Amino acid sequence: MSVFGLGSRSYHTFCKFAHDVNDNLIELGAQQLLEVGEGDELYKQAESFQIWTLKVIQTICNENSLYDQTILLKSIDEIKKELEWDPKDYRVVKSQSSEPNLIDSLSSIHKRKVVPCRLHSKKELQSHSSSRSTLLIRLEHVEETGLLYDPGDHVIVYPSNDEILVNKIIGRMNTRTFDDVIEVEKLGIYSLFIEIDASKSWRKCSRLPPCSVRTALKHFIDISAPPTQELLTTFALMSSDSAEKQILQRLSTEQDLYKETLHALGNPSVCDVLDVFVNVKITAELIIEKFPIIRPRYYSVSSCLLTYANEIHLTVALQQHFTSGKVNGVKTTAKNGKHSYGLCSGWFRKMKAEDVVPLSIKR
Structure with a gap:
């Protein structure tokens, strides 16, 4: 298992709940794949989560078959693309809906x-x-x-x-x-x-x-x-x-x-x-x-x-x-x-x- 926490470093209890959950899971016998990931809302929180996700998948790859590794590595490539904005990957289409409530x-x-x-x-x-x-x-x-x-x-x-x-x-x-x-x-x-x-x-x-x-x-x-x-x-x-x-x-x-x-x-x-x-x-x-x-x-x-x-x-x-x-x-x-x-x-x-x-x- 691996835990990722969200919070703000402006608080002294930053990601404390995530660390508590991680410690409790270990006490219950869970195997920790990675250290607790931390996402600071003041500094690239979304990117921190995506980088942590990549590390999790890479760790899983090391413990699976070659075929599974190939599939997981393609997942990694897609996640890496999420870290970058490419206008060619987005388009606007006119909706058939009216303005929402x-x-x-x-x-x-x-x-x-x-x-x-x-x-x-x-x-x-x-x-x-x-x-x-x-x-x-x-x-x-x-x-x-x-x-x-x-x-x-x-x-x-x-x-x-x-x-x-x-x-x-x-x-x-x-x-x-x-x-x-x-x-x-x-x-x-x-x-x-x-x-x-x-x-x-x-x-x-x-x-x-x-x-x-x-x-x-x-x-x-x-x-x-x-x-x-x-x-x-x-x-x-x-x-x-x-x-x-x-x-x-x-x-x-x-x-x-x-x-x-x-x-x-x-x-x-x-x-x-x-x-x-x-x-x-x-x-x-x-x-x-x-x-x-x-x-x-x-x-x-x-x-x-x-x-x-x-x-x-x-x-x-x-x-x-x-x-x-x-x-x-x-x-x-x-x-x-x-x-x-x-x-x-x-x-x-x-x-x-x-x-x-x-x-x-x-x-």
């Missing part, structure tokens, strides 16, 4: 029941003289959705991107079909253990439901967070400028440089970074398959059903950032940088009464 789509993507609530009101809790902003968010129609909670439970909120950022990304695309409902297909060999004579075929990707690029960018794809190193690797491949490629390759492989650059720039969004690297080609396939999914935000419940039978309240601190105008000496299109807000708190800041808020309860 937002709540159903979020439930499917996040594997959790999502329900719609509506904004009743919001109130600033800080004084006019304060430099901070804290909002009391009142959401209503909880009873109609069958949403029950206790004080202290967590509300999981699924925010959407600002329309300005969505239009900036769309403006970088060389297409006018961003409102067409599409699906992405990938060319590959689809088998757990690939037969020697297996051939490639196109298969629909299931990361997102069929939707338009605009819908994906608005509701599903994260364009407000700093780009991961995996995404910067792909940007390097998609850039037509050699100087850009060199900088992107360094940022994607040198972790210290990556962290220092993000800190110096005030944690720039994907849009901010694309303002710097203007020669990166943005396609629908790249957005839907390689850009990260928006992570839901967690808030503690600030109300009680006994007092507010039809409402659920959240207390939201407005997150503010200042983005610089340079990265490694390359100027952005914004001369003096810009002021921005956290995705979810900024979303609440602009929200109007009756706007829909998708959410779940974590008890």
Whole structure:
């Protein structure tokens, strides 16, 4: 057996559960093939998992017949290809479906029941003289959705991107079909253990439901967070400028440089970074398959059903950032940088009464 753990090195208990499971399995008599694999969400988590998978398969190969080794080695070749972005292996097809239902789509993507609530009101809790902003968010129609909670439970909120950022990304695309409902297909060999004579075929990707690029960018794809190193690797491949490629390759492989650059720039969004690297080609396939999914935000419940039978309240601190105008000496299109807000708190800041808020309860 071999165990792979997920976590963040920003926590001192990084991958502790995975190590505990590994130790318990050994105590029960399991034979360990490899040391525990670790995936850090702050540093190439997906690539770490794929590299660990390769090592597992290679270890299994050493203990199997020549025929089995041949099949497994072909599996290794396919996994290695997953580490690289090759535009030729992806294509967009027009879908026969209509735009998806937002709540159903979020439930499917996040594997959790999502329900719609509506904004009743919001109130600033800080004084006019304060430099901070804290909002009391009142959401209503909880009873109609069958949403029950206790004080202290967590509300999981699924925010959407600002329309300005969505239009900036769309403006970088060389297409006018961003409102067409599409699906992405990938060319590959689809088998757990690939037969020697297996051939490639196109298969629909299931990361997102069929939707338009605009819908994906608005509701599903994260364009407000700093780009991961995996995404910067792909940007390097998609850039037509050699100087850009060199900088992107360094940022994607040198972790210290990556962290220092993000800190110096005030944690720039994907849009901010694309303002710097203007020669990166943005396609629908790249957005839907390689850009990260928006992570839901967690808030503690600030109300009680006994007092507010039809409402659920959240207390939201407005997150503010200042983005610089340079990265490694390359100027952005914004001369003096810009002021921005956290995705979810900024979303609440602009929200109007009756706007829909998708959410779940974590008890």
